[in-house]
Amino acid sequence: MKKKINLGFVGAGNIYSKHFQAVNKFKNIKILSIADPKNIEKSKSINFYKAANIMLKKEKKLDIVSILTPSGRHYKDIVDSLKYKKNIIVEKPICLKISDLDKILNLNKKYKKEIFVVFQQRLNKYILELKKIIKKKELGNIFLVSSKLYWSRNKNYYSKSKWRGSWKFDGGVVSNQGIHNLDLMIWLFGDIKSVYAIGKNFYKFQECEDTAIITITFKTGVLCSMEFTTNCVPNNLENSLTVLGSKGYVKITGKNLDDKFLTNLNFKNFKKTENTSLHAKFYHKVLDTLLYKKKNEFSAESAKSSLELLTAIYKSIELKKEIKIPLGKNTITKLGY
Secondary structure, X not given: OOOOEEEXXXXXXXXXHHHHHHXXXXXXXXXXXXXXXXXXXXXXXXXEEOOHHHHHHHOOOOOEEEEOOOHHHHHHHHHHHHHOOOEEEEEOOOOOOHHHHHHHHHHHHHHOOOEEEEOHHHHOHHHHHHHHHHHOOOOOOEEEEEEEEEOEOOHHHHHHOOOOOOOOOOOOOOOOOOHHHHHHHHHHHOOEEEEEEEEEOOOOOOOOOOEEEEEXXXXXXXXXXXXXXXXXXXXXXXXXXEEEEOOEEEEEOOOOOOOOEEEOOOOOXXXXXXXXXXXXXXXXXXXXXXXXXXXXXXXXXXXXXXXXXXXXXXXXXXXXXXXXXXXXXXXXXXXXX
16 A cells, blocks of 8 residues: 655645645655746755646656645646546635536546545534534524624735636635635535525725625525625634524634634533644545545535535625525536636
């Protein structure tokens, strides 16, 4: 059995440092190469390329590529990597169009490689504890969920990278910052029946919405309210989750679901979790799958529900009406045009 994997990065923007630090915690991951238009650093042990296709062609020993490019480029980068028969890590969201995800899934039936989508918040110990509580029905009948993301992204953030906040390569607060919350809603509470959303661009730093209010009805009847904005001044204020049931409540607080776990249930308090370690936990799961054949908990298939919800939200904002899920053929939005 192979005991070490060779990894190459595609894209080396802001998120790259988190991945680089996470990978370096593992002796059985070797970084062979990095493909990015900007030559970010020099290293005798790492090969640098200006383009992913050159790296994929030359680096025959690569086992997996970690795709960190803008969301609107994910589809092409995934397809190219599959054609070179590489396993894939890809940042959220996996792509911007459901039709593209369907093509990825169909193509991977041929190549049979592992695709891991970076939804690292599933490994947050507060979220894992909440999932156990929900599974054991300790909250009784859950009736209301609230998710609030109040973050700060100023004009400088968008001007540094023109792709940010664009329909073609990114989307707004829902697609970029809020996608983790959308994924957690489905991962924790199951399938969704319908969604109604309002989105508005207040500060005009980007093409897409900087603020959104979303109402979700789950198939179980549970209601969910979500509030997202990147207009909080001067810094990130909170990313919190509240769950109310007939027997009690759970509230996870913090700037990124990382401060306190509040509940009326018998519960031993955690120390404050460090979300900076979540990427390392994610890569540990990748190793478990590639080296020890454990189930891929972050598969491309598992990302489809959150992409469908994301699409429904943008359809609701555009059409100003409630959108039923599944969407059927009604999946065309401005995203990734």
